[in-house]
Amino acid sequence: MNMPRADDLILFAQVVDTGSFSKAAELAGVTNSVASKRISKLEEELGTQLLYRTTRRLTLSEAGRLLYQQARQIKMATDRALDTLSGFGEKVSGHIRMSVPTISGELVLADAIAEFCDRYPGLSIDMSLENRFVDIIAEGMDLVIRTGYLDDSSLIARHIIDSRWAICASPSYLERHGTPRHPEDLRQHNCLRYSYQSTGASDWAFKNKKGPFTVRVEGNMTTDNAAALRKAALAGYGIIYVPRCLIYNDLTQGMLTELFPQQVGKKLGIYAVYPTTRQLPAKIRLLIEHIRQRYLAIAHYF
Structure with missing residues (x-):
């Protein structure tokens, strides 16, 4: 051979x-x-x-x-x-494969990645929008934006921003069914559940002076798509518990009403995750910083 x-x-x-x-x-x-x-x-x-x-x-x-x-x-x-020779200047080229969560992809990263490619004409990026935790090494990914926790020692994670979650419902739903005054009151309401959660779709996390606690809720709809939950809530069909960035504009425009803002206990970090390497390629380093700046520009959403 x-x-x-x-x-x-x-x-x-x-x-x-x-x-x-x-x-x-x-x-x-x-x-x-x-x-x-x-x-x-x-x-x-x-x-x-x-x-x-x-x-x-x-x-x-x-x-x-x-x-x-x-x-x-x-x-x-x-x-x-090549990075060692060229330094971290403007000569960025090659191909990057990355995976990002659907919410971040649609809210921040679609525009940010297109802008980055436009800035560096010699670079191409294949961005996959998906909520599953991809196997970075096995699937040949260069970079993954991940919300949650990192437990793989073969990977390196850089913290970008924390994402707070929010519980909300439309004014029409609250007018018909009443506004819950305490987290335990949610057991009497139709809670539309997001199955892409580390704590479980039915166990909603809260906090008070005594510490964290959960309330088990029920409802007639469960989905792994947060955008579908948002639409259902806007239409007045139930109460949802989702990342606050998803419904920020709806809250500011009064289309959704936030419930228990001081007691909601879910907050997850958003990380840039990549394989362990002695020296991070310049194109990945620059992309991570570009993404970080775009998140920080709308930090109030989170």
């Missing part, structure tokens, strides 16, 4: 990262046909198929998955070497 060239391994990693021969070819500064031939030659040298190609998508073979982990390490090492 011939020893593969490092630049072919890097190209292979770029094909997997971008999910496209044409995008990887553009990043590598070669034509699509040249990129395809180099990957075919790599497969020939290794004596195994790395990618299954269809008209719609590329899928890694078992050998491809194993090689990708190593090829990506070579690519990251090369990026770090």
